[in-house]
Amino acid sequence: MLAGVIEVRGLTKRYRSRVAVDALTVTIEPGRVTGFLGPNGSGKTTTMRCILGLTRPTAGTATVLGRPYRELARPMRRVGALIDPRARHPGRTAYAHLLCLAQSNALPWARVDEVIELVGLEPVADDRVGGFSLGMAQRLGIAAALLGDPDVLLLDEPVNGLDPEGIRWVRELLRLLADEGRTVLVSSHLMSEMEDTADHLVVLGRGRLLADVPMADLLGAHAAVRVRSPQAPLLASALQRAGGSVELEIDGALRVEGLDPEAVGDVAFATGARVHELSRITASLEAAYLELTGDDVEYRAVAR
Amino acid sequence: MPFRSVVVSEWTKLRSVRSTWWCTALYLLVVGAGGWFGAAITESAPEPYLAVGSALTGFGFGQIVLVVLAVLAVTGEFRTGMVLASFASVPRRGRLLLAKTVVVGAWCVLLSSALALFCWFAATRLTAVEGGIPLTDPGVLRQLGVQVAAATLTGVLALGLGALLRSSAGALGVALGVLFLLHPLLAISETSAGDRIGRFVPALRVGEDAFLAVQTPWQTGLLVLASWAAAAWVLGVVLLERRDV
Numbered sequence: 235m236l237a238g239v240i241e242v243r244g245l246t247k248r249y250r251s252r253v254a255v256d257a258l259t260v261t262i263e264p265g266r267v268t269g270f271l272g273p274n275g276s277g278k279t280t281t282m283r284c285i286l287g288l289t290r291p292t293a294g295t296a297t298v299l300g301r302p303y304r305e306l307a308r309p310m311r312r313v314g315a316l317i318d319p320r321a322r323h324p325g326r327t328a329y330a331h332l333l334c335l336a337q338s339n340a341l342p343w344a345r346v347d348e349v350i351e352l353v354g355l356e357p358v359a360d361d362r363v364g365g366f367s368l369g370m371a372q373r374l375g376i377a378a379a380l381l382g383d384p385d386v387l388l389l390d391e392p393v394n395g396l397d398p399e400g401i402r403w404v405r406e407l408l409r410l411l412a413d414e415g416r417t418v419l420v421s422s423h424l425m426s427e428m429e430d431t432a433d434h435l436v437v438l439g440r441g442r443l444l445a446d447v448p449m450a451d452l453l454g455a456h457a458a459v460r461v462r463s464p465q466a467p468l469l470a471s472a473l474q475r476a477g478g479s480v481e482l483e484i485d486g487a488l489r490v491e492g493l494d495p496e497a498v499g500d501v502a503f504a505t506g507a508r509v510h511e512l513s514r515i516t517a518s519l520e521a522a523y524l525e526l527t528g529d530d531v532e533y534r535a536v537a538r
Numbered sequence: 539m540p541f542r543s544v545v546v547s548e549w550t551k552l553r554s555v556r557s558t559w560w561c562t563a564l565y566l567l568v569v570g571a572g573g574w575f576g577a578a579i580t581e582s583a584p585e586p587y588l589a590v591g592s593a594l595t596g597f598g599f600g601q602i603v604l605v606v607l608a609v610l611a612v613t614g615e616f617r618t619g620m621v622l623a624s625f626a627s628v629p630r631r632g633r634l635l636l637a638k639t640v641v642v643g644a645w646c647v648l649l650s651s652a653l654a655l656f657c658w659f660a661a662t663r664l665t666a667v668e669g670g671i672p673l674t675d676p677g678v679l680r681q682l683g684v685q686v687a688a689a690t691l692t693g694v695l696a697l698g699l700g701a702l703l704r705s706s707a708g709a710l711g712v713a714l715g716v717l718f719l720l721h722p723l724l725a726i727s728e729t730s731a732g733d734r735i736g737r738f739v740p741a742l743r744v745g746e747d748a749f750l751a752v753q754t755p756w757q758t759g760l761l762v763l764a765s766w767a768a769a770a771w772v773l774g775v776v777l778l779e780r781r782d783v
Contacts, residue, residue: 287629288622289782304629321622323555323614330554331623338547338627340540378623 239264240285240386240419244294247280247441254280256441257294262419264385267412269432269449270421273527277441278421279317282390286315298386310339310382316389319371321378324364328355328374331363336381349377354403368395376404386417393427405431425523439527456522459498462487462511469507476501487511544628544637552611552641561607565600565649572596573657577664586667587677593661594654594685594743601692601742602714604646608693609709611642612700612774621783631778639697639771643690650689654682684756688744691763692717695740698770701778716766717742724752740766 240262247255255277262268272278283289285296287303298306298313306312322331332346350359353373358366363374372395379387389408393401408431412418422428428435428449435452437445445452460483463469470480470488478493478501490498495514502509552558576595583589612635615621628634658678662671671678695717699709720739724732736752744759754762 283782286626288625290780306629309629310627315626317622317626318619320619321626323551323618323620325555325557326551327554330550334547334550334554335623335627336547337550338544338624340543 239299239417240388241297241300242281242285242294243296245281245284245291245296246293247277247284247289248292253441255284255291258438258441258443259294260436260443260446262417262436263434264417265412265415266433267408267418267420267431268434268436269428270419270436270438271425271428271523272421272423272438272444274423275440276423276438276527278423278438279390280441281438282315282317282388282419282421285388286313286317288317308339308382310335310341310384312382312384313386313388314379314382314384315387316372316375316379316392318390319368319375319395322363322371322374325362327360328363328366328377329359331374332377332381335378339382341382345381345383349380352380353377369397369400372396373400376407384416387411387419389418389420391421391423393422401427425520437523437526444526452522453516456525458515459490459493459495460487460511460513460515461490461498461502461509463502463507463509465505465507469502469505472501472505472507473498489515541633541637544633545640547628548634548637548641551638552645555610555614557610557614558607561603561610562645562649565603565607566653568603569596569600569653570656572598572600573653574660574664577657577660580661580665582666584667585677586669586671586675587681589661589665589667589671590658590678590681592665593657594681596657597650597653597685597689598743600653601689602718604649604689604693605696605713605717606710608642608646608696609700609706609713611638612697613704613706613709616704616783617706625783632775635697635701635771635775635778639694642693642697646690646693647686650686654685658682680756684744684760687760688742688763691760691767692740692742695763695767695770698767698772698774701774702770716740738762 242258242260245255245258246253258281270278280289284291285298285303295302303309303313328350329346332349333343336343336346350356353376355370355373355377358370363371366374372392376392379389393404396404408418408420412433420431432449434448435445461469466486466488473480473488473490473493476493476497478490481489483489495512499509499512573593573596577593580589580592583592615624624634625631658671658673673679696709696713699713703709703712717740721736721741724736724739733752737754737758740763744763745756
């Protein structure tokens, strides 16, 4: 068995009339950052809470390192989790908060100082956490997740509330952790947050799995070629004969899917159509994501 | 996971919030002052244990503060969201509550023992008893021991209710309602049913006490209190294990 794998099998969680997670089956592999994406209310947090044994699934199973989370001895040494930046008592100091968590898993005291330094909270270590900003609370949560130096990390919306410097810091940290061979599952409802971070994407919509793909594939699947020619109608029909699907852009250029730039150039040459522009369009991840989740947004503003 | 680690962690949790220290100070103050006052207004007593009994009066209301401390030790976790981190670090929830109970129970024993000794000291200084009030007197020792046990069981009952109800207001309301209001209400009702029910209602003080609707021997009183505490605690663990957070 691979080290540090999360296995979710047929996971379903139903709350009265609402299905939060619907027969979700997915495996999270080690050594890469897996982005866990979906609109608000798509079941990301519920899934993570089921993995951590905080929420009992209606059906299905979730295991970490081959066992249900609740059966792990000293779980913080195996799995680090950031579930909610508010998962702390506001009256405790940052140091006391991390100390009581470290003690519960018999982790060395020195680890507390190490993680405080790692997340940059030294100046406020002895302040009560109730006065922390959301960004500081997130750093405290990340510090708690890292306490046990775990092989598996589950972070629910870790960059929420962080400033740009903090966001970059989290990205670099996640990259570093994955490169060390750890399993990193990080959720977000914003694709842009994943663009430079994740290697692999798991996309949820209304509790169902919409995609489980490498980042590169998702981008490739939505790539297209843009070509501009004074003889657009002639070129368009030639491209269609060659197997491409062609759309006319607003500025008169053609957007071609299904053919690579070399093929488009060859077709234009053979047709005798003059080419004024020929370029590859990498689909923005945001667009690919919207396309995937478009039908599955649970809460949508309605124009009145 | 060694149980000792969880106990150490729970002690850190208890000592690192202000409510613990406020409650501790108030408990010492109220029961200590009540004890001194109780002893002062009891000029003489026929038996040493009765003199000590008067001096222990402060426990009858001071334990409210102990109930608050114990309830907050549990509901504070749910109110703040800390429980997510606690359950993620110790997924066996019964074990977690047991460790919390050990810590809060030990704190109750420590504070209540110190207060009981103080009350005994107040009685020796202020209440005249023929032959004095030796600490080694079996009657005196029993009075003090029963009071410490009752205070600790009250704390455990409050913890159990906290785990059961999860809300500070709810758990405090039920705990104080049961421990503080039921007996006077039953006493006012002056019915035979009230008498029968009163035997099974726990109170902040056990044994012969003017506040109780029904006077029962201390053994019965302790047993009733222990049964309520055990029932609330076990039910609390069962619900903790079953419910989501």
